[in-house]
Amino acid sequence: MSAEPRTGPTLRQSMIMIIATSFAAFLSGVAALYFVYADRAGGGAVDWLSGREAFLGISISGVWTVILPALGVAVTMPAIVWLQRRFFPGTEGTGIPQAIAAIQIGERPERGLMLSVRIALGKILLLSMALISGITVGREGPSVHVAACCMHLSRRFCRFHPWLVQRGLILAGSAAGIAAAFNAPVAGVIFCFEEVGRIFDKQSATAIIRTVAIACLVGVVFLGDYEFYGSSNSGAGLPLSIDGDLGAWLLELRQWIAVPVVGVLGGFLGGWFGRGVVGGSRRLAPFLVANPLRTGIVLGLALAATGVLSGGSSYGGGHDQAERMLETAAATNAPIAIWSDPLGKAVASFTSLISGIPGGLFDPSLAVGAGLGQMTHGFFEATIAPGIGLPEFMLIFMAAYFAGVVQSPITVFAILFEMTGAYGMILPLMFAAALGAAVASRICEPSIYEALAASFLEAKGVRTGPDPGTGTRTD
Numbered sequence: 001m002s003a004e005p006r007t008g009p010t011l012r013q014s015m016i017m018i019i020a021t022s023f024a025a026f027l028s029g030v031a032a033l034y035f036v037y038a039d040r041a042g043g044g045a046v047d048w049l050s051g052r053e054a055f056l057g058i059s060i061s062g063v064w065t066v067i068l069p070a071l072g073v074a075v076t077m078p079a080i081v082w083l084q085r086r087f088f089p090g091t092e093g094t095g096i097p098q099a100i101a102a103i104q105i106g107e108r109p110e111r112g113l114m115l116s117v118r119i120a121l122g123k124i125l126l127l128s129m130a131l132i133s134g135i136t137v138g139r140e141g142p143s144v145h146v147a148a149c150c151m152h153l154s155r156r157f158c159r160f161h162p163w164l165v166q167r168g169l170i171l172a173g174s175a176a177g178i179a180a181a182f183n184a185p186v187a188g189v190i191f192c193f194e195e196v197g198r199i200f201d202k203q204s205a206t207a208i209i210r211t212v213a214i215a216c217l218v219g220v221v222f223l224g225d226y227e228f229y230g231s232s233n234s235g236a237g238l239p240l241s242i243d244g245d246l247g248a249w250l251l252e253l254r255q256w257i258a259v260p261v262v263g264v265l266g267g268f269l270g271g272w273f274g275r276g277v278v279g280g281s282r283r284l285a286p287f288l289v290a291n292p293l294r295t296g297i298v299l300g301l302a303l304a305a306t307g308v309l310s311g312g313s314s315y316g317g318g319h320d321q322a323e324r325m326l327e328t329a330a331a332t333n334a335p336i337a338i339w340s341d342p343l344g345k346a347v348a349s350f351t352s353l354i355s356g357i358p359g360g361l362f363d364p365s366l367a368v369g370a371g372l373g374q375m376t377h378g379f380f381e382a383t384i385a386p387g388i389g390l391p392e393f394m395l396i397f398m399a400a401y402f403a404g405v406v407q408s409p410i411t412v413f414a415i416l417f418e419m420t421g422a423y424g425m426i427l428p429l430m431f432a433a434a435l436g437a438a439v440a441s442r443i444c445e446p447s448i449y450e451a452l453a454a455s456f457l458e459a460k461g462v463r464t465g466p467d468p469g470t471g472t473r474t475d
Contacts, residue, residue, distance in 0.1 A: 016158040018210075021169070024154040025176055025211040028147035029218025031124065032180030035131070035139040036223065039317060042131040045072075046315045049134075069134055069315055070304035076133035077303055078296030080126050080357045085292040088122030090114055092356040093281075094138075095123060095145025097452035099174050099196050101462075102148065104453065107165050110462045111152070115170070120149035127358040134315035135303060136348035137359020144177030144196075145358075151176070151211065161203070168204030171197050175208050176215035178415075182228045182362075183219055185212045187415035195408045195449060228419035229323045232330040236391045237424020251387075258385035258393060259428050263400045263435025266369065270404020271440030273346065273365075274448035280354035282455060288356060299355045303348055310344025317360075318345055318367025322398075325370045326420070329390040335374035342371030361448075365405045366398050366416075373397030395422060399429045403436035407447040412437075 047053040049072060051065035060068060084091055090098070090113050098114040105111065127142045151173035155165055174196040179188025189212055193200050201208075227234070238259075239252040287295045306314045313321065321341065328336050349364035373394035381388055395416060403412040413429035416422075441447070446454070457464060 013159045017160055020154040020157045021151065021207060021211060022214055024150040025214035026218060027150045028173060028176040029180045029215035031146045032143045032177065032215060033219050033222055035127065035143055038128050038131045039139055042134055043316055043320050045132055046134040050312050066308060069312060070307050072133045073135050073307060074300040074304040076129055076135060077300030078293055080129050081288065081296030081355060082293045084126055084357060088126060090119040091122040091126060091358050093452055094141025094360045096141045096449050097456050098145055099148045099170055100449055100453040101457050103167055103170050103197060104464050105462055113460050115149045115152040117153065120146045123358050130357060130359050136314055136316065136345065136352050136364055138317045138361055138363035140178055140181040140362040141360030142358045143181040144174045147177035148173035163203045164207060167197060167201055168207050171201060171204055172208040172211035176211045179212045180215040180219050182415060182419060183216060183226060184415045184418035185216045187411055187418055188212050190414050191408065191411040194410050227421045229326050231421050232327045233391045234421035236395060236422040238392055238428050255385045255388040258380050258388050259396055259431050260435060261384060262396050263432040264439050266397055266400025267404035267436030267439030270401045270436060271443030274405050274440065275444040277350060277353045278444065278448055278451040281452065284354050285459065299351055302351050306344055306348045310340045313341040314344035314348035317363035319363050322367040322370040325374055326391060326394060329394055333390045335377060335390065337371045337374040339375055342368045342375065345371065361405060365402045369398035369401035370394050372401060392425065395425050396428055396432045399432040400436035403433040404440035405448060407437045407440050409433035409437040
């Protein structure tokens, strides 16, 4: 009786595989770190153009503080749209739908439409332009896309286990992109299973954890072991344990009423935002194909108008605004936002997302949630949930709204905990995220990433059924 032939990699090949994937993970971390610096440079550029800071001793004042930031986004948007359509097809959107689509179709030549060196370089270039000009985009989606490209391309250097080629490498890249973008390794691992893979892949778990650890290590070396939104809200929490008088404890528990109410409200708003992005993207796609430059000009003017009407608060991804709101809330328990802040950010994020330019939605969505929390806290504290603090209320609204947009509740509460270190808020965030995602699922079905992945495959003419070359299913 003959022995079964070996189908897996040899020990030498396994060592080469570990080295190749580790180097790809390192490159993923470098890309995420670069996006951090590009985002900071964009914030500095917008502050200079808006007259809030001087640059090389030069200050801008007067009407130019309104004209120049608006002109920046108005000019850059059509430039990115044109460059993307002309030289970098496949870089459309956040990048997370492309990672999902690549897993859905399996190891086929069509994966080159989603994962390649050209696409990774194009993503880096075009997102850099968007971040530096102040266009309202996050950096987590492109971090995922670039990391997925790096991990997928590492298979060229050695023989991999079949499950790594099919799913594991892309899952690992997706996890590394999220983790390194926000210094949130746990949330990165959760996200790759909950949203990108939609199933726990035990075989790939070791490779995913190693990739996340290496990618995060790059950021920690240069930026320190930091919380994305700082540690000022690490002590936030809602009362739960009985401590002393039963009557006083029951009165304190009224703060928890905000959790289900905000969970439903945030999920409703986030769900409609996601549905709007999916529908808007589909309606705008033919115009972007037929007249990319003209459509880009219209979108750029829309971003400029939003920036002017919002007093400049719509510019940028939103990290700085959300962090400033959270830090001020922790220090003073007083809001600093006005209604134009979350509304302007939501409109600008919507415009950027439907344009299909590289850019994510995490930062803008969290900034919108923080702004909505600031604007509605006074009403809730006075009528619905007496005694609830502003930081706690903001975190609950951020979780509910963000979960409504992405419908990934486990990722949402995990990433907010890692971003703030607010251990005492884990349970409220869990409930708010779960409710937000449940409400949104009734409004936007399928979820935003799943719908955009399907639209991307349809636009590229790629089927997710049987592979014509092998006759095997890939969906």
